[in-house]
Amino acid sequence: MAETTVTHINPTAQRPEGWQGIAADWASDQRAFKNVSWGKAMMWIFLLSDTFIFGCFLLSYMTARMSTRVPWPNPSEVFALNIGGAEIPLILIAIMTFVLISSSGTMAMAVNFGYRHDRRKTAILMLLTAALGATFVGMQAFEWTKLITEGVRPWGNPWGAAQFGSTFFMITGFHGTHVTIGVIFLIITARKVWRGDYDTARKGFFTSRKGNYESVEIMGLYWHFVDLVWVFIFAFFYLW
């Protein structure tokens, strides 16, 4: 677009001081959040909405757990693995958490290399993140299988409140779905980075829009969010 001539109606007017200045910045034209692109803003707001979903899930779980009149199975015992003859409580969950948190590290590095346009490193780090995410989902599948063979079902379990199984499968399932979707999009984005789409301004297949390396960061926002949610699930479900 040709640069339009800018009409300075009152060039002497200045931003007010203090709070009023903050309000004026917020309310100024074009953008409320300066230096925030559309994509990033959209991801942030989506995550806010998603927070409410996870919040409702967790609150419902807490209600069930606090109001139950039958015993709640003890998570340290349920989620223990028998390794070399010893019952080690929460060991699998600890490893899963470690894996997921590490994937946040590789993701952050990917974002950094993305902004340096280092295609190779960015793509490799993203694929590594995806691999860690997939490992997490794999271990979750293992945990589900283990519980199912021990007789835990969404509608009941051998040790106490039926809501134990229902909330467990529902919440970890919903979170696992988020991780899986993340893995898929990580792979798609990594492929685009690898192919150089963001350097050649190649248009997206569906959206027919040119992407840029910011996509890596937006992907990262989502990924860190999913990790953060896991920390809450870990704390409220396993450690309580």
Place this chain on the structure above:
Amino acid sequence: MVDVTPGSVGPIPPAEVAEMELYHPHSWWTKYVFSQDAKVIAIQYSCTALAIGLVALVLSWLMRLQLGFPGTFDFITPEAYYQFITMHGMIMVIYLLTALFLGGFGNYLIPLMVGARDMVFPYVNMLSYWIYLLAVLLLVAGFFAPGGPTGAGWTLYPPQAIMAGTPGGEDWGIIVMLSSLILFIIGFTMGGLNYVVTVLQGRTRGMTLMRMPLTVWGIFTATVMALLAFPALFVACVMMLLDRVLGTSFFMPAIVEMGEQLQHSGGSPILFQHLFWFFGHPEVYIVALPAFGIVSDLISTHARKNIFGYRMMVWAIVGIGALSFVVWAHHMYVSGMHPYFGFFFATTTLIIAIPTAIKVYNWVLTLWRGDIHLTIPMLFALGFIVTFVNGGLTGLFLGNVVVDVPLSDTMFVVAHFHMVMGVAPIMVIFGAIYHWYPKVTGRMLNHAMGMFHFWVTFVGAYLIFFPMHYLGLMGVPRRYNELSDMGLIGESAHHLNAFISIMAFIVGFAQLVFLFNLIWSIRHGKEAGGNPWRATTLEWQTAHTPPTHGNFGKELPIVYRWAYDYSVPGAKEDFIPQNEPGSFGPSREPA
């Protein structure tokens, strides 16, 4: 507020955002069907919403047939009546009003009014519509499912919603309903993110937040609320679906049915109510806030006067939006709660009346000494104010625990919410359609048919819903398919019911005239020109009517003033478009 010369807020800054990459459709399909243009999506949303709304209207006739003339129509069994009620309520609230205000008006007006070429992510926006359509089709499929649609009431309260006694409870009805709602929420989120980001980050130069037309403020705030309220419904739907399909017990307590203990145990039906109303109350305002915004613009434009107290209006919209998240349990007084909670929720409910009342005063003060043109949009706007005040006042009754307990679940409640969130927002929708139809099609809607439509709808709506207050006070319960000869309810209730039903058919007929007008005027309406109402906002200043893809010509408009410079003394015309540079004497734009 002081008089200031426009533009004294500061210089028009240079463009911060690069021109938007527009999608250029290559085929008829991508231009008119799988279109990414917000205006086409808006029309798709609106037509779908109106079509499904027509279904809800027909359902209301069937209910009125039964209530007015009980025992005459064999096919309206008690089960069928429940199904009609449920589908009617759900369609009206969610699939018609929410979709039409946000998906329809939001899509059409936001980009045009803030000076953007399109929504920020048109592809996602397009998906939003198709998922909404899928949700609607699934909902309709419920009518053909074995056992028919669910009859659980639009609130879908468990445990009855998924039990054998309720139509669709043990068949497909409830499953279809819940799945359709989940789809609706996913689709809405895709659109909603677009509306919010477009308003926050996609405005044109000079369009500060405090220069946005109130229509945009209303739709924007409602969308933010919806993005935070729908999650609760989403979660409630997922959990109930699991209860129904997998036999979990989130909401299902231990139940003995016909001497047999059901599989469920330990769930909390109250938990569902909390989740539902954490969504349900904000939902009322999700429908009301866009109506508030639109009606402000209609009144200002058709009274040729600036809106009174613009800033107050904005803060009232935002304040109502925030407050409405902490009042939800006023729907649960009869379910029982700790008295302190009752006290809390009653207090917040009454407090929310304050910003609402401020808005009403401001509308009235805008009209005060205005140059009121009794156009059809203006008539509907006036009809809205009256109806809304009426419904709002009964809301104050119901907000108090002691008054609500006897009135809850009577026709008084039905009268209240039809006034405040049924008729009132629908009035605004009609007004808005008469107002913006010329922009969308280039032609005016037929005036005579419009007059007929307004007067029959307005007077008729009162004749339908006003008597329901009396029915409620007489003790006529809500959701009853017939009164038979209950001793405590007098004979007069039956006469009133028959009267209400006849009125409902007449009002319904007027809506058919309206639909005819919509179609007829596309070809035969009077040519409208670009700005038939002589309005200030950007959508009326486009080079083409209807606006072309990309909305504005080569260059985006630059905004120099607020949206309400009507009848500014000293100006040539009695309106100054927002993109008109220069100073014209005392504007009332707040500094």
